[in-house]
Amino acid sequence: MTQPATTRRPDWTHRLGLLVPSVNTVVERDLRLSLPDPVSAHVARIPITRDTPEQLAALADAAPGATRLLAHAAVDSIVFACTSGSLYHGPGYDTAITERITEVAGVPASTTSTAVVAALRSLGLTRVLLVTPYEPWLDELVVAFLGAHDIEVTGTSGPALPDPLDTASVPPQAIADAVGDLGRAEGVFVSCTAFRGLEAAGILRERLGVPVVASNEATVWDGLRLAGRGPDAFPPDGYAALRR
Structure with a gap:
């Protein structure tokens, strides 16, 4: 198990670690939009260019090496920030990834698919539009995992869209x-x-008046829960409805 290089803290109290697919250009943007104070986020990348x-299938095998480097930042928790990559082999695959991360870094860990299930359950949702x-x-794999x-x-x-760079270019309004x-x-979801x-x-909550969970919201929420941040740490839109 890799030991963190240091546990000294400057002016923040929690460090969130994320393992991010190398082609992903959205996670860091969403961190800037949503991360509460006083928290810092630290990212290591794992290789993928297309879905x-x-x-x-190769993402999970790259996770331990990236985790070793991320552990140098003395993060409080680590989330494998890829929905499809963390459920690719079905139920239990997410747990296996989490165990590999914790074994390497010695900190609590989660995956986006794990976090999504926890978030949906927290909101009491049993039937969702995807x-x-x-x-x-790939939709079929998500449906089976949630089922x-x-x-x-x-x-x-x-x-x-099979190309994540194309995925990132879809405007939020078009998604809604x-x-x-x-x-x-x-x-x-x-x-x-x-x-x-x-x-x-945010657009869908205002339009429909129903709970909405997005992958990156769930990822940050679960990572901060594991790092010891309570519900009061989260912005009012979206996160506040999620309970411990």
Whole structure:
């Protein structure tokens, strides 16, 4: 197990660590938009350029090496910040990734898919509309993963983009506009840490008046919970509704 290089603290009290897909250009932006004070965020990148089965499957194997470097920053928690990459092999795959991270860094860990399930449960959601940038085969994996956690996906929508750089270029308004009639759904889940779902979530909450969870919101929320930050640390939009 790698020991943190130092535990000295300057003027912040919590350090959040994230393992981010190398092609992702949205996570750092969302951290700037949402991270509460006094918290600092520290990122290590894991290699992927497209959402292919081969590259998604390889992400977990790259996590321990990136974790060793991230541990040098004496982070308080680490989240594997990729939704599809952390559920690629189905239920329990996220837990296996978390265990590998904790073994290396010696700090609490989570994954985005783990965090999403926790966030949806915290809001009491059992039926959700799913909005993603994924191709259909990847949507199916998300639906199956949520279903294994007793969360029913009542419908899916999104632009079906295999290139994460294209995913990042979709405006939040366009993401929100992909949501039509809620039907039986109790809320909405906007998936993918490379999708501007955090901004779209705010639009959808105002428009629909229902709970909305975005991947990056859940990622930050769970990482800060593990680092010891309570619900009072979060901004009022979105996070405040999430309970410990």
